[in-house]
Each structure stands twice: as C-alpha cells, then as structure tokens.
Amino acid sequence: MLWESLLSSIVYGILVGGVYALISMGLALIWGVMDVINLSHGELVLLGGYVAYWLFVLEDLNPLLSLPLAALVVGSIGLIMEKFFVSKIKEAPALNTFLLTYGIGIFIANAILQIWTADYRRVNVSFFLETVSLGPIRVSRGDVLTFSLSFGLIMFTHIILTKTYLGKAIRALTEDRIAAQLMGINDKQVDIIAFVMGSMLAGAAGSLFVSLYYVYPALGGWITAKAFIIVVLSGVGSMSGTILGGVMLGVAESIATTLISASYRELIGFVIFIITLLIKPSGLLGRSSH
Amino acid sequence: MGIFKGKISSFELKTFILVVALAYMLPFMVGFSAYILHVLNLALIISVLSLSWSILVSCGQISFGHAAFFGSGAYVSALLAIDYGVPPPVSILISGVFGALMGAGIGGLCFRLGKLTGPYFALSMLAFAEICRIIVINLGPLTRGPLGIYDIPPFLPVFKFWGLTLDLYRDKVPNYYLLLAVLLFTFLVVRKVRNSRIGFAFKCISQDEDAAETVGVDTFRYKLIAITVSGLFAAVSGAFYAHYTHYMEPSHAYSVSWTLLPVVSSLFGGINLLSGPIFGCLIIWCTDEFLFTELLTRGHELLLGALLVxxxxxxPDGFMIKVKELLTSISKGGKAEAVTENVLPRGEEELC
Amino acid sequence: MLEGRNISKYFGGLAALKNVYFKVTKGVIKGLIGPNGAGKTTLFNVIMGVYKPDSGVIKFKGENIIGLKTNQICKRGIGRTFQIVKPFKDLSVWDNVTMGVLFGRRNPPGVKEARDEALMILDFMGLKGKREVLAKNLTLADKKSLEIARALATKPEILLLDEVVAGLNPTETINMIKRIKRIRDELGITILIVEHVMRAVMEISDEIMVLHHGEKIAEGEPCEITRDERVIEAYLGEKYIF
Incomplete structure (x- = not known):
C-alpha cells in the first residue's frame, strides 16, 4: 500500500515537475541573458493563470486553448516592464534590479488582488479530473496533459534557442556580453526579446498551473522561489538540467508530502529550498550560474 | 571628508537637537489627536524595524525576510507575558535576546555553511520568514495556532489608587514618548556601531567582500554581528508592536509588510544616511496610513510596490541626501560644500 | 620565508596546480610567470586561503598556514593585490588605506594613529595628493598603487603582487617598477610578483619561477630563464619577447 502510494506520488511529482521546469525556464532565460533575477516572475505566472481563469469563466474557454492568449498578455506586460523599468537601471548595482523586480512583483500581486480578490481560484475541467490507471499507478488526465504540453513548450523554446539566429544571439549574450556586442549583436534588442520570451513562458506556464492548482494573489513569491531553486539546481541555460531540476523538485515535494503530515506540506517546500541553497549554491546539474 | 569623522559636528548636533525638540512637541502640534498619535506610535515602532534592516544593508546584505525576526519577537514577548506572567518590559527584552540568537543562527547557516551572498541570502531570508509562519501556525498548543493571541498586555502599566485609574496605556501620549525614547536609543546604538571599528568593517564588506577579507577583515564574524544586532532590534520592534496592538496572529506577524516597509522606507530615506530609514519610515508609514489605505481598502501594498519601483x-540614494545637501548649503550661507568627487578625470574602465 | 610543497589544486577534473614546489627567501623579489591559465593566480589564491589545495603544505615562517582563513593569513603578514583591482570604490583613497591599518594587523592602533600612518603610506606610494578622491574616480595606475598601499598598510612581511604593471603606459610602468624596488629596499618587504609584462618582471626580479599548465617548469635567475628551452617552448606562439 505504501509502495503503491509512493510510486503514484513519484509519478505525480514527475508530471508536476514538468510545469515547474517550464516556469523556471522563463526565469533562467532572463537571468542568463540580462543577469537579472526577475523576482516578479511568480506574479507573471499568476497573471497568466488568472487570464486563463477569466477566459474559462467568461468565455468557457479550455485553459489549454487560452494558453497562447495568456502568453500574449503576460508577454506584453513583460515588454512594458523591460522597456520602461528594467532597462532604465542597467548600469546600477545588481541589487537595484533585484529590488526593482521585487517592487514590481508586489505591485502585480496587489493588482491581482484588486481585480480578482483574495479568493482561491481554479479552472475545473471535468475532462482533466478523470483518472487514468496504469497498473497500480493512478494519475489524472490533466496532469498528463499539462506535463506533455510543458514538455512540448520547453522543446519548442529549446529549438528556438539552438536553431535560429535570434536564439544564437541570446545564447551568445548569456556566454559573454562584451564579446557578443563586439560580434555585432544588438544587445538591447535581444534583451527586450529575451525578457518578453521569458514572460511569455511564464504566462503559458500560468495557464497550465491554474488547471492543476488553486491560485491566489499571495502565491507569486512561492512560485518565484520554486523557479529560483530549480535554476540554482540546474544552472542557467541548460535545458536537460532545467527539466531534471523541475522533476527533482516535484518528486521531492510529492514524496515528502506523502510521508510527512499534510499540515507541514508547505513547510517541506521551504525547507527543501533552504537546504538546496545551503548545500549547493550553484549549478548542481548543469554548468554553474553566474 | 572621510568616513572616519572625529567628533560630531556642531551642525549635526544642532540638527539633531532641533529634530528631537520637534518630535517632543509633535503631540502638542497635532492637538493630542488620539488617531494621529496612534498612527505616529506605530510609525515609531516600525522605524525601529527599518533601522534594524538598514544595519544589515550597511554590511552589504539585503534581507527579504525581516518579518521572521519581527513576528518571532512579537510572539515570544506576547506568549511570555500572557502564559508565564512575565512583565512586558522584561518579555520585550527577552524577545530581543531571542531575535539576536535567531539572527546568529540564521547568519551561521547562511554565511558559514551556505556562504550565501546577494540574492541567495535575500531569498533564504524570505524562506525563513515563511518557515516561521508555518511553524507558528502548526504549534497550536504553544502558540494558539492560526487564530492568534488576544489580550496581549500593554507595556505601560495601569495605576489604580483611591478609586481613580490612571491608564497610561489608553492615553496615546505616554506611549508616544516611550516609543520615541526607544527609537532614539536604537538610533544612538546604531550610530555608535556604524561609527566604530565594527561599522568600518561593515563598510569594507559592503564595498567588496574579497578585498575586505584580504586586508584582514573577518567578513564572517562581522556579517554575523550585523545579522545578530539586526535580529535583536527587529524582534524588539515586533514585541512592542504586539504589546501596543494587543493582538497577534501568524499571517499578520509574518506578513510581507514587515519586509516591504523597511525596504521601501530605508531606500526612500537613503541607506547611506543613519537617519534615512527613520525619516523614510515616518513618511512612508503615514502616507500609507492616511492616503494609501484610504485609496485602496484592500491591497494598499500596491502603491508601496509602485513607490519602490x-x-x-x-x-536610488534616497530623498534625505537631497535634504541634507539643502540644509548644508543653507547653513554654509548658500555656498555649496566643495565636493571631493570628480576632481580628477575619471579612471578608465578596465576591460579585463 | 614562504615555502610550498607538493601543492595541487583541481577544479573538477582539471588540474590548476600539479605538485608545485616553491620557496621565497627573505628579502628577494621573486617573479612568477607563465602563459595564460598557467595557474599563477590560483597559486596566489591558495596561498591566501581563498582555495584549499587538494594536497600539499604551505609554510610561512615555519608555520603551516593551510586551513587558515584569508583574514588570518593577512594578519600573519601576507599582503596581496588583485589582478582585477578591487578598491573600496565609494571610499576615499585615505579611508581605503586606513582600513588596511585598522584591520590587517594583530594589534591595530586607534583610528587617529591609523589615519596618520595611512597618510605616510600614501606619501610613500605617491598618492598623498589624491587622498580625498574617491577610489572609483582614480586612474587605473592610481588604483593599482592604491591596492599596493592598502596591502602595505596591513604591515606585511611578504607582498603578493598580481599583475600590477599590466595595462599601464610606459611612464607609469617605470614609476611602478621603481616603487616596487623601493618597497623591498626601504621597507624590507619580500615580494612575490606575477607579471605578464616580461620587460618589467625581468628587470625587477632576483629569481623567477615559471608555471605552465599548473606545473613548475623552470626556476632560476632571469638570464637563465630566458635561455631555458622549456620556457621558450611554453611561450611559443605567444607574443612575449625576451
């Protein structure tokens, strides 16, 4: 019985890990290219989630269909953020951008509170909730679907990053900004594109997230923390590392929740967070971050 | 104009006396309005929190989880006073010791074991605050769980004699002067620390940690001192808050506000000035209370976030720098002080 | 005075230092050269306790200093400058050096005495006139002098200089070389210097040791080094002219 539930929780952890990986990919992209740790990333994910929620409630749109729209909305918010705020303080000490995005995060979280109140929201599609049995393992369709979509989006982003000129420019900036500038890459333009791409990934992840979990305005910081820890685990700019990091976090959380009392469920996440930071500050799975 | 100032300059002393005198007369000027004084009292308490946060910043470390110290200080003092009958002045002191120990513990973990810097440290503080909140919620028998603690005794006594009661608590004025004294004391301690060897070490560390270590600064030791002192005052601030407001519950004790307010106020006031966090906090708190909460009944932090941006x-240097420049130029008879910067051509930027 | 035996340091699988033996005797200026990535700065970091070596001992005045923290090593009497300068940017030149006096010694003086002493050191390094300038506003040459002044303030018995001449113009280079010689001659401080500018290092060093791929390939007087087959081979393809 324990074994079965443990096995199920591992599979569940892997599936959830896919969405985690997608969330952290946006953060890693911006972090790598611009050396900006976007502390409002979790709030951007939430925003994507709420957009999908609204489309579901108002237009009865399936969250999987509203995904591109959520990505678009959050992407434009990202565009505004980069153009009017983040790019203004490029020259300032790194901690300033950190404080700036912290402020933006607080702003977005409270804007969400204004619009959608503090209630817990979730998209409940009956199709998603049905469980599929694979021998002793039981998972819901929603989990499998979101995992596959996350995986697909990660692969898609990976292809853009490795095969297109733009992707190569982005990776060049991640490696060495000055050298990339000397090679004629317009780094300001690439910065904007990277920021928007990162935000779009956050928005897309949000619309998947809202069909798995309840969302509420204060959840953003928690999402940022998870994404941050995955990037710390996997290093900036490694796709396989990101997926592995996401899955590791998902599985660790899910097993710990099965074994330890549910009232300490939230605690486990934070303890994992602290332990990861204390033991391995950078790049466990991939090359080290900055 | 180095950072090693000798004695306090007469100008600084004059400004200091003037400000204290103004603060002393403030209750008269607001006509002893209980509401205004209540808001001011809270502002004084949170100013202590801002100062404590700025100690850590002066050592180059940014914390996104000062709520951890604030909330724990509030809980320790409140529970000691209610469940163990410890008189509030003593329980507040004990909570300060608790905050210091907590700071030392977190500092040991983060700075020694994890060697965390910059964003890594800032975010682990955030996690520590959350961990505290969850623990307090789940330790029901000890902390009364999510519902919180009611009837926390005030720190000012109620005298009863000859059938008359002199309730120093209900009257906001004695509270005001007491809290003002606490803030002044904190300010003087912080000033003493920052103008001592410890403060100079903080300065080195905030400038460049590797270089500091190379010239003989024991960076771990001083960072530990910084977070210990910071934890102490943050916890004391939380304890005063609990006793002043009578009521404490986990999500309020460990609210994001107690992290956000010190950040916004210290930056607004200017982190390079000792008094920056205080004035920043007084202004921010009052604006928040009188204006922001009126504009937005829920989520007034939205405006604080916007302000931070x-x-x-x-x-980024804060508004107090401007005020100081203005005051200095007035006191020097309109002549701006000679600035030592940019006398020489700027050094070329190294590419290596 | 400073002696290292069998020092090895690996980063991942890569050997930055392989069984390096070195000895710096009191009163000499010893040059440490080698192509890029030879392990020179790594050796400095190992001596200063920034990295713990995977094997080996380092003895300073007969005592093992491995395992000590950088600040303790500084207080024992080893000063160091950085290849990429790291002054306390927002502090004045004077304050920068005062910090060295205040923290780098076992029995530090009071602030006033520290400031007076810092002023003497600034005078020695030719920075007295710029003492009120913020460190970030100095020229590169002055920043390098400031780093040396700050290291001198800790009263070192041996000074590790990491590329203090690189990037300076000819006049500045000549001045810097003169100063380094004066540090040894007048203050009696032993010097271990890493340098890329061959002319400078050949001119000031009494002895030179050469690192290549983390291994010591040669050691001796400057004129011997320039004739050493392995050294020439190591540098082949690089643009240094002997």
Missing amino acids: IIVIYM
Whole structure:
C-alpha cells in the first residue's frame, strides 16, 4: 500500500515537475541573458493563470486553448516592464534590479488582488479530473496533459534557442556580453526579446498551473522561489538540467508530502529550498550560474 | 571628508537637537489627536524595524525576510507575558535576546555553511520568514495556532489608587514618548556601531567582500554581528508592536509588510544616511496610513510596490541626501560644500 | 620565508596546480610567470586561503598556514593585490588605506594613529595628493598603487603582487617598477610578483619561477630563464619577447 502510494506520488511529482521546469525556464532565460533575477516572475505566472481563469469563466474557454492568449498578455506586460523599468537601471548595482523586480512583483500581486480578490481560484475541467490507471499507478488526465504540453513548450523554446539566429544571439549574450556586442549583436534588442520570451513562458506556464492548482494573489513569491531553486539546481541555460531540476523538485515535494503530515506540506517546500541553497549554491546539474 | 569623522559636528548636533525638540512637541502640534498619535506610535515602532534592516544593508546584505525576526519577537514577548506572567518590559527584552540568537543562527547557516551572498541570502531570508509562519501556525498548543493571541498586555502599566485609574496605556501620549525614547536609543546604538571599528568593517564588506577579507577583515564574524544586532532590534520592534496592538496572529506577524516597509522606507530615506530609514519610515508609514489605505481598502501594498519601483529608478540614494545637501548649503550661507568627487578625470574602465 | 610543497589544486577534473614546489627567501623579489591559465593566480589564491589545495603544505615562517582563513593569513603578514583591482570604490583613497591599518594587523592602533600612518603610506606610494578622491574616480595606475598601499598598510612581511604593471603606459610602468624596488629596499618587504609584462618582471626580479599548465617548469635567475628551452617552448606562439 505504501509502495503503491509512493510510486503514484513519484509519478505525480514527475508530471508536476514538468510545469515547474517550464516556469523556471522563463526565469533562467532572463537571468542568463540580462543577469537579472526577475523576482516578479511568480506574479507573471499568476497573471497568466488568472487570464486563463477569466477566459474559462467568461468565455468557457479550455485553459489549454487560452494558453497562447495568456502568453500574449503576460508577454506584453513583460515588454512594458523591460522597456520602461528594467532597462532604465542597467548600469546600477545588481541589487537595484533585484529590488526593482521585487517592487514590481508586489505591485502585480496587489493588482491581482484588486481585480480578482483574495479568493482561491481554479479552472475545473471535468475532462482533466478523470483518472487514468496504469497498473497500480493512478494519475489524472490533466496532469498528463499539462506535463506533455510543458514538455512540448520547453522543446519548442529549446529549438528556438539552438536553431535560429535570434536564439544564437541570446545564447551568445548569456556566454559573454562584451564579446557578443563586439560580434555585432544588438544587445538591447535581444534583451527586450529575451525578457518578453521569458514572460511569455511564464504566462503559458500560468495557464497550465491554474488547471492543476488553486491560485491566489499571495502565491507569486512561492512560485518565484520554486523557479529560483530549480535554476540554482540546474544552472542557467541548460535545458536537460532545467527539466531534471523541475522533476527533482516535484518528486521531492510529492514524496515528502506523502510521508510527512499534510499540515507541514508547505513547510517541506521551504525547507527543501533552504537546504538546496545551503548545500549547493550553484549549478548542481548543469554548468554553474553566474 | 572621510568616513572616519572625529567628533560630531556642531551642525549635526544642532540638527539633531532641533529634530528631537520637534518630535517632543509633535503631540502638542497635532492637538493630542488620539488617531494621529496612534498612527505616529506605530510609525515609531516600525522605524525601529527599518533601522534594524538598514544595519544589515550597511554590511552589504539585503534581507527579504525581516518579518521572521519581527513576528518571532512579537510572539515570544506576547506568549511570555500572557502564559508565564512575565512583565512586558522584561518579555520585550527577552524577545530581543531571542531575535539576536535567531539572527546568529540564521547568519551561521547562511554565511558559514551556505556562504550565501546577494540574492541567495535575500531569498533564504524570505524562506525563513515563511518557515516561521508555518511553524507558528502548526504549534497550536504553544502558540494558539492560526487564530492568534488576544489580550496581549500593554507595556505601560495601569495605576489604580483611591478609586481613580490612571491608564497610561489608553492615553496615546505616554506611549508616544516611550516609543520615541526607544527609537532614539536604537538610533544612538546604531550610530555608535556604524561609527566604530565594527561599522568600518561593515563598510569594507559592503564595498567588496574579497578585498575586505584580504586586508584582514573577518567578513564572517562581522556579517554575523550585523545579522545578530539586526535580529535583536527587529524582534524588539515586533514585541512592542504586539504589546501596543494587543493582538497577534501568524499571517499578520509574518506578513510581507514587515519586509516591504523597511525596504521601501530605508531606500526612500537613503541607506547611506543613519537617519534615512527613520525619516523614510515616518513618511512612508503615514502616507500609507492616511492616503494609501484610504485609496485602496484592500491591497494598499500596491502603491508601496509602485513607490519602490519609482525610488529605485529615480532616486536610488534616497530623498534625505537631497535634504541634507539643502540644509548644508543653507547653513554654509548658500555656498555649496566643495565636493571631493570628480576632481580628477575619471579612471578608465578596465576591460579585463 | 614562504615555502610550498607538493601543492595541487583541481577544479573538477582539471588540474590548476600539479605538485608545485616553491620557496621565497627573505628579502628577494621573486617573479612568477607563465602563459595564460598557467595557474599563477590560483597559486596566489591558495596561498591566501581563498582555495584549499587538494594536497600539499604551505609554510610561512615555519608555520603551516593551510586551513587558515584569508583574514588570518593577512594578519600573519601576507599582503596581496588583485589582478582585477578591487578598491573600496565609494571610499576615499585615505579611508581605503586606513582600513588596511585598522584591520590587517594583530594589534591595530586607534583610528587617529591609523589615519596618520595611512597618510605616510600614501606619501610613500605617491598618492598623498589624491587622498580625498574617491577610489572609483582614480586612474587605473592610481588604483593599482592604491591596492599596493592598502596591502602595505596591513604591515606585511611578504607582498603578493598580481599583475600590477599590466595595462599601464610606459611612464607609469617605470614609476611602478621603481616603487616596487623601493618597497623591498626601504621597507624590507619580500615580494612575490606575477607579471605578464616580461620587460618589467625581468628587470625587477632576483629569481623567477615559471608555471605552465599548473606545473613548475623552470626556476632560476632571469638570464637563465630566458635561455631555458622549456620556457621558450611554453611561450611559443605567444607574443612575449625576451
């Protein structure tokens, strides 16, 4: 019985890990290219989630269909953020951008509170909730679907990053900004594109997230923390590392929740967070971050 | 104009006396309005929190989880006073010791074991605050769980004699002067620390940690001192808050506000000035209370977030620097002070 | 005075230092050269306790200093400058050096005495006139002098200089070389210097040791080094002219 539930929780952890990986990919992209740790990333994910929620409630749109729209909305918010705020303080000490995005995060979280109140929201599609049995393992369709979509989006982003000129420019900036500038890459333009791409990934992840979990305005910081820890685990700019990091976090959380009392469920996440930071500050799975 | 100032300059002393005198007369000027004084009292308490946060910043470390110290200080003092009958002045002191120990513990973990810097440290503080909140919620028998603690005794006594009661608590004025004294004391301690060897070490560390270590600064030791002192005052601030407001519950004790307010106020006031966090906090708190909460009944932090964004972009040195420049130029008879910067051509930027 | 035996340091699988033996005797200026990535700065970091070596001992005045923290090593009497300068940017030149006096010694003086002493050191390094300038506003040459002044303030018995001449113009280079010689001659401080500018290092060093791929390939007087087959081979393809 324990074994079965443990096995199920591992599979569940892997599936959830896919969405985690997608969330952290946006953060890693911006972090790598611009050396900006976007502390409002979790709030951007939430925003994507709420957009999908609204489309579901108002237009009865399936969250999987509203995904591109959520990505678009959050992407434009990202565009505004980069153009009017983040790019203004490029020259300032790194901690300033950190404080700036912290402020933006607080702003977005409270804007969400204004619009959608503090209630817990979730998209409940009956199709998603049905469980599929694979021998002793039981998972819901929603989990499998979101995992596959996350995986697909990660692969898609990976292809853009490795095969297109733009992707190569982005990776060049991640490696060495000055050298990339000397090679004629317009780094300001690439910065904007990277920021928007990162935000779009956050928005897309949000619309998947809202069909798995309840969302509420204060959840953003928690999402940022998870994404941050995955990037710390996997290093900036490694796709396989990101997926592995996401899955590791998902599985660790899910097993710990099965074994330890549910009232300490939230605690486990934070303890994992602290332990990861204390033991391995950078790049466990991939090359080290900055 | 080095950072090693000798004696306090007469100008600084005059300004200090003037400000204290103004603060002393403030209750008269607001006509002893209980509401205004209540808001001011809270502002004084939170100023202590801002100062404590700025100690850590002066050592180059940014914390996104000062709520951890604030909330724990509040809980320790409140529970000691209610469940163990410890008189509030003593329980507040004990909570300060608790905050210091907590700071030392977190500092040991983060700075020694994890060697965390910059964002890594800032975010682990955030996690520590959350961990505290969850623990307090789940330790029901000890902390009364999510419902919180009611009837926390005030720190000022109620005298009863000859059938008359002199309730020093209900009257906001004695509280005001007491809290003002606490803030002044904190300010003087912080000033003493920052103008001592410890403060100079903080300065080195905040400038460049490797270089500091190379010239013989024991960076771990001083960072530990910084977080210990910071934890102490943050916890004391939380304890005063609990006794002053009578009521404490986990999500309020460990609210994001107790992290956000010190950040916004210290930056607004200017982190390079000792008094920056205080004036920043007084202004921010009052604006928040009188204006922001009126504009937005729920989520007034929205405006605080917006303010933080504006400050970081447009005046990262804080507004007090401007005020100080203005005051200095007035006191020097309109002549601006000679600035030592940029006397020489700028050094070329190294590419290596 | 400073002696290292069998020092090895690996980063991942890569050997930055392989069984390096070195000895710096009191009163000499010893040059440490080698192509890029030879392990020179790594050796400095190992001596200063920034990295713990995977094997080996380092003895300073007969005592093992491995395992000590950088600040303790500084207080024992080893000063160091950085290849990429790291002054306390927002402090004045004077304050920068005062910090060295205040923290780098076992029995530090009071602030006033520290400031007076810092002023003497600034005078020695030719920075007295710029003492009120913020460190970030100095020229590169002055920043390098400031780093040396700050290291001198800790009263070192041996000074590790990491590329203090690189990037300076000819006049500045000549001045810097003169100063380094004066540090040894007048203050009696032993010097271990890493340098890329061959002319400078050949001119000031009494002895030179050469690192290549983390291994010591040669050691001796400057004129011997320039004739050493392995050294020439190591540098082949690089643009240094002997």
